[in-house]
Amino acid sequence: MDAHSTAHEHGHPTPGTYAKIGLFLFILTALEVGLYEGTYGDHAGALGASLQPFFVPLLLALSAVKFALVAMYYMHLKNDSKLFSGVFVFPIIIAAVIIVGLVILQAYHWAFSTGG
Amino acid sequence: MSDSAHTLATSTGLDSRKLAIWTFIGSECLFFASLISNYLVQKPRSLVGPFAHEAWTDPASGQVFEPIIEIPLVTVGTALLLFSSLFIVLALNGAQRGNRKQLLGWLGATLACGIFFVGMQVYEFNHFVHKGLTLQQNLFGASFYVLTGFHGTHVTIGVIWLLTMFVLALRRQLPPERAVNLEIAALYWHFVDVVWIIIFPVVYLIK
Numbered sequence: 329m330d331a332h333s334t335a336h337e338h339g340h341p342t343p344g345t346y347a348k349i350g351l352f353l354f355i356l357t358a359l360e361v362g363l364y365e366g367t368y369g370d371h372a373g374a375l376g377a378s379l380q381p382f383f384v385p386l387l388l389a390l391s392a393v394k395f396a397l398v399a400m401y402y403m404h405l406k407n408d409s410k411l412f413s414g415v416f417v418f419p420i421i422i423a424a425v426i427i428v429g430l431v432i433l434q435a436y437h438w439a440f441s442t443g444g
Numbered sequence: 445m446s447d448s449a450h451t452l453a454t455s456t457g458l459d460s461r462k463l464a465i466w467t468f469i470g471s472e473c474l475f476f477a478s479l480i481s482n483y484l485v486q487k488p489r490s491l492v493g494p495f496a497h498e499a500w501t502d503p504a505s506g507q508v509f510e511p512i513i514e515i516p517l518v519t520v521g522t523a524l525l526l527f528s529s530l531f532i533v534l535a536l537n538g539a540q541r542g543n544r545k546q547l548l549g550w551l552g553a554t555l556a557c558g559i560f561f562v563g564m565q566v567y568e569f570n571h572f573v574h575k576g577l578t579l580q581q582n583l584f585g586a587s588f589y590v591l592t593g594f595h596g597t598h599v600t601i602g603v604i605w606l607l608t609m610f611v612l613a614l615r616r617q618l619p620p621e622r623a624v625n626l627e628i629a630a631l632y633w634h635f636v637d638v639v640w641i642i643i644f645p646v647v648y649l650i651k
Binding site for chain 1: 456458462463466467469470471473474476477478480481484485488497515519522523526527529530532533534537631634635637638641642644645649650651
């Protein structure tokens with residue numbers, strides 16, 4: 329057990345790497361809020377209107393990158409046992425299917441009930 | 445188990461406690477998926493305001509309700525929760541290397557961020573209630589409070605858990621061979637953070 333733990337600890341990032349990832353996460357969050365302000369803010373203008381079709385996909389992509397960075401580096405999934413990754417990722421796939429499935433079903437229900 | 449430093453050999457070769465927390469986190473993913481789905485499905489079905497991003501005028505009284513969501517405060521809370529994830533890995537690094545000063549300093553910073561986040565949410569809920577959004581007002585209010593309230597409860601539990609770790613560290617009862625206890629608490633804390641990474645855009649940014 330000790331040898332196993334030590335082996336894992338050797339694979340862990342350094343405090344400098346953690347800090348760089350922290351800074352990157354902060355920048356991504358600032359980008360998310362900036363994207364919101366640029367699209368729907370008081371001074372959005374024509375650029376905001378052109379950004380609207382891409383707003384949700386871009387926002388979800390930024391969130392996915394942040395999620396992956398925290399899971400891989402801060403939660404150590406990148407260097408830890410693949411079993412832990414499996415126990416975490418499998419429910420996430422089911423969760424994503426549930427969310428997307430329910431939203432699509434709701435959209436269909438809404439379209440039929442309003443005759444759209 | 446009387447001494448957490450001595451774990452039994454397992455067929456996987458992995459620490460059972462870490463496998464247990466990962467399994468718990470996996471189940472929590474499904475829990476929050478149901479709450480996020482509920483929010484996304486119920487929010488557009490609200491018949492009366494106030495709403496998240498649009499103003500609403502009550503036809504009966506003529507009272508105008510401003511949009512509920514306010515981005516600046518929650519952005520600060522989000523940034524602090526993200527930084528708390530950085531702080532706790534630095535605290536864990538200190539615990540694993542036997543650097544007590546590093547452990548206590550970063551763990552204290554993590555706790556401060558967590559307490560600020562909970563305080564922000566209490567303020568936000570209070571503010572929203574005064575703006576007319578209660579749990580019973582509409583489907584947006586019900587699903588919003590249930591989703592963010594359960595997340596806030598998780599943060600509060602995390603703060604209490606980390607506070608116990610802080611006290612243990614103060615009493616010199618968190619030596620490097622027991623750092624896995626902090627690692628397990630940190631995994632829970634990171635999970636609370638990644639859930640907020642999803643909730644923040646879904647609830648606050650997407651119209």
